[in-house]
Amino acid sequence: MSTMGCSQFIEQLDSWMEGRREADARAHVRECSRCRLFAEDLDAIQSSAAALTVADPEPPARIWTALREQLIEEGLISEGGRAGSRNGSRIGVATPASQGLSWLDGLFAAIPRPAVASAYLILLCALALGLAGPLGFRAPQSPSFPFSTQLQNAERSAVSSVRGSQSAVSSSLSHNLAIVDNYITLCEKSVQEEPDNEVARDYLYQAYRQKVDLLAQMTERGDTIQ
Amino acid sequence: MSTQPSFHPLPQSPISSPYRTTRLRIPPRAASLLLPGLLLIGISPAWADHMEKHFKVDARPEITLHNPNGTVTVKAWTKSEVMVIATHTSDQVEVDATQTGNRVDIMTHPLSGAAALASGDSRADFEIRVPEDAELQIHDDSGAVSVNSVLGDMNVETVGAGVDLSDDAGYLTVKTIDGSFQCLRCAGRIEVSSISGNFKLVDLRSYQVRAQTSKGNILFDGEFMPNGMYEMKNYSGVIEVRFSPGDSFDLSARSLKGRVNNEAKLSPPNHPQHFYSGFGNSLFGSFNSGRAKVELSSFDGTINILKRN
Secondary structure, three states, X not given: OOOOOXXXXXXXXXHHHOOOOOHHHXXXXXXXXXXXXXXXXXXXXXXXXXXXXXXXXXXXXXXXXXXXXXXXXXXXXXXXXXXXXXXXXXOOEOOOHHHOOHHHHHHHHOOOOOOHHHHHHHHHHHHHHHHHOOOOOOOOOOOOOOOHHHHHHHHHHHHHHHOOOOOHHHHHXXXXXXXXXXXXXXXXXXXXHOOOOHHHHHHHHHHHHHHHHXXXXXXXXXXXXX | OEOOOEOOOOOOOXXXXXXXXXXXXXXXXXXXXXXXXXXXXXXXXXXXXXXXXXXXXXXXXXXXXXXXXXXXXXXXXXXXXXXXXXXXXXXXXXXXXXXXXXXXXXXXXXOOOOOOOOHHXXXXXXXXXXXXOOEEEEEEEEEEEEEEOOOOOEEEEOOOOEEEEEOOOXXXXXXXXXXXXXXXXXXXXXXXXXXOOOXXXXXXXXXXXXXXXXXXXXXXXXXXXXXXXXXXXXXXXXXXXXXXXXXXXXXXXXXXXXXXXXXXXXXXXXXXXXOOOOOOEEEEEEEOOOOEEEEEEEOOOEEEEEEOO
């Protein structure tokens, strides 16, 4: 029987993702299906992100440069540190000290390519949803949500990558992002009204996944549809 | 290992070497003479790049196509050969088709130095013939994709392009953003997802179907195979499933905020259900002996289970 609660598990996520998995945390994950799914999602994302370093071809340098500038502008990375190890194109994620994201820092520092953007978005949304579950429902847009700023910044970055394009593809992506956002709002409302409604939670989860997928597509296609 | 493609000019084609890219330019003087006539019949004077290539392949070849915009038509034939015919009207893009071992890669890309392209400038249309056991990977953001009589696995991804499959089999995965999906007389396993695309699944003989669209409608009018699994899900829109008196399936249908209309006489479920209970409008039960499994789910859309006419 674990003495650890969901919020305590989240607090020690840093250690968990770095492989230091205390007995109490492991016990909690065994007993709490939400935290277990959350941890499994993060493990899967970490594995997928690591695989990206060898599986995909190197993208044009200008994409990386643009992404890096965007992330610096958003305050998500610093100009110093790891920056510059690949023709000035490798970034380091500035770890928000208050969030204790050192494992996140390590994860993205290990990916010397713009695909980091997609992985980053996926991770942020996974965090958004994962935290929304165990800690009681709180909308990611809420100022108290610990990753809300990063999530919004990541979304802004993805949207800006296709902004200005008049192509049918970018219009379609933006239009469908609005559709998914609307469903997220509806599902959040439904979950708030009936916190025990597993069906609504499932739909909310699916909507977030769609949003992540769309943002990743916007980021990846931004270069080709402008 | 790269191998050279073999060339087989089509008898009816004016192009003697399929490997040669031919630009059909209209001289200015001729254009000035032709222009009034062309305007009269609604055809704009233009040039087109036409490319045709043939590749000898072994069993189960892989064909990949990346095309930002245009129509893609793939049909199976009995030859152990892949034929690619590409046409585009912009001089800002080019089409590459290369063979590596038993794989043929086809790609439309902007010419180096070309400025950002308007969507019309990136358009290329393809006619492709493949052996029937070919495996396909197709990315076509806008336009239309049609695949006919291919029995190998395929993956199709689009943004706005509609996807039209007929008489295909294998493991078929299709993903669109708002492109529609139609599958006629398909078999094997089908997974399709979209955000606002509509799905029509007609005369299927698939043992596994998973269809999810957020805003679109889903129509399933096919056979429920014994031990088959059929999952259809959306947020809004209509899910319509048609059945015959001889069908046999376990049914779970739920709309959290919408309606469920059912014409099937269901008996208590023969098998345990794992659907969440207590929320929304739902029904569970077995039709005949419940040999297939049908799960229909909507957030605030309507679910119709109707007798087939």
